[in-house]
Amino acid sequence: MRITITVEDPTPEIATFLLALASQPTATVTTEPDDRWTPERARAYYNLLPPRARQILRTVTDNDGHCDATSLRQGERNLRGTTGAFRRILNEGARKGLWPDALPVPVLSVRYNGAVASFSAAPDTYEVFAQALQDGD
Template sequence: MKITVTVEDPTNDFQERLLALLAEHTGQVHTDTTWTKERASRYYLALPARAQRIVKEAADRKGYVSADDLRDGEDTSLRGHSAALKRILDRGVREGWWPDGMEPPIQAQGPGFGKVVGYRMPDHLTATFRMAINNWSRDW
């Protein structure tokens, strides 16, 4: 049997009781951590503009965008963008946009110590994010 439950704007008491019930039966509960077009769109729209560009470029470039391709004009720093990408993933869990345990849709690539040589999106997510971004852009 498969049961799907969606609760919009639950009271705190109801949410706590439901989560406690689910925790009691954790062995039988499967959490859907799949990136859907709707989840990808919400993630993308919640990002600041420069972080949106990273996600869009990676999706459009088959999953990878180099730091050099993201640098333009006078603004050559990519400092702080990885934090925004992670912050929105965490915010989505807090806001109930998606469950905890979602795969990060994009990761900074580099030798470490803050140096970023590019960003990678897993291959299986590029089509979903490209569709979400393109559909959003077309609607506006």
């Protein structure tokens, strides 16, 4: 039988209890950091983003983790303030307990001469978001 227990921010009493339980002769304990995006977390995060940040995230996931900023500036639209939404929503969700603090920002901006040149996401991140968003908005 395999039992998996996830405890976020355990109290000292709970940590002591779990360590005592794990010290039983037949127990095997493995720890895994909770710093990965899951489809459920990705969808919840996406739903909280403002519309422009959603568009950027969707474009990045649709283009294998990369998007040139020029394509997002069509019609004289600038990208000022859009990149801050990614970190702000990540921090707000962590404070509300929607996901752990250790999650990385899913979309990063690449700057050239002070302006956003492109957006990118790590392969494991954009693949999870692509899976989470496959059913559409």
